[in-house]
Amino acid sequence: MRQHLIDPEICIRCGTCESRCPTGAISHGDNYVVDPAVCTFCMRCVKPCPTGAIDNWFNVERPYSLAEQHGWTLLPARPAEVAGAVPDAFDDEATRILAIAHEGLRGPAKPPASASKPRINAFTRASPARATVVGNSRITTEGAESDVHHIILDFGTEHFPYLEGQSVGLRPPGLDAAGRPHEMRLYSAASARDGERPNTNNLALTVKRVVNDGVPGIASNWLCDRPLGEELDVVGPFGATFLMPDDPQADLLMICTGTGVSPFRGFTHRRRRTAPHGPGGLYLFFGARRPEELPYFGPLQRYVQSELHRELVYSRVVRDEHEYVQDRLLKRADIIADLLRRPTTHLYVCGLKGLEAGVDTALGSVCAGAGLGWETIRTALRDEGRLHVETY
DSSP states (O other), rough: OOOEEEOOOTTOOHHHHHHHHHSSSSESSSSEEEEETTOOOTTTTTTTOOSSSOOOEEOSSOOOOOHHHTSSOOOOOOGGGGGGOOOGGOOOHHHHHHHTTTSOOOOOOOOTTTOOOOOOOOOOOOOOOOEEEEEEEEEEEEEEEEOOOEEEEEOTOHHHHHOOOEEEEEOSBBBBBTSSOOOOOEEBBOBBBBSSSTTTOEEEEEEEEETTTTTTTTHHHHHOOOOOTTTEHHHHEEEEESOOOOOTEEEEEEEEEGGGGGGHHEEEEEEHHOTTTTTTTTTEEEEEEEGGTTTHHHHHHHHHTOEEEEEEEEESSBBBBOOOOHHHHHHHHHHHHHHOOOOOOEEEEEETTTTTHHHHHHHHHHHHHOOOHHHHOOOOOHTOOOOEEEOO
């Protein structure tokens, strides 16, 4: 039989595969594992995996048990005759269409055709990169409910080969309630591939201090409290599809909330450095509760609209008037419809998971009002590597 397995060596325990699995086949304990009696090879877990750990398929005479999978630190030797094999369901067109039909903006993701080839997992948990904290500043107003930090990590002489849109992994010290080391957390790069300034070997992160029911989050609070000069282990980079096209003619429609702006900061810096006068436009729809809680509010004001067309949307400024990003998309329907008509437009959505459905519905309404077919456009965007969604 064919069996789906997860590589424990490069899995960062982010939980994405488990949350995407519609049958409950994936679970976790010591490792993330796949129950062979439940897995249907639907493939919904494969594309969202940031490291590729999920993409392993073995032909076996007897399936490996969950207990065996939990005991691994490495995958067993792959049978030579099925190296690189994928399940039959991947080639079943009906299964593929059914999966897309139920995923809205989600679906099999492709990188932009012109994007640079990313390096994946160049630095592992066993052999991480070493970075020094050289910047750590709050970028939301003091006293605002949302405490967001801009953190700069310098890699010294060790090159860390990330691209805009990729993520890196950091692990907070200490043990969890079960006595095990804390899991890795992923953070999107918030700078261009050549650093905060051109030709600098560093990387910026945008980190929100999380507090749930009065209890501080473990990783976010640890990272926001790091002093200058402290050294951290960094793993990655991860991500092969949420990338920026290397095409000055590409129009980038970027929709985000909160720290979801991180990759778009990198996109904007990269475009300004490489093609400041290119024909492609940058359009940012960015939501927060209030101006003082919007990361990078000050720097965003320094752009003229021709450099970066920005729509800053606030949901808690006026009593009883809650405007969200999807509402602003409807108000700017003429701009959005024009962009969706263009074969040069790339659509990016990044932020909290609830953002996806609202954006999908709003774009459907915009298209209906403009005489366009959103489902057809959405499929074309996805098939051509021009639709990218990263929510959490």
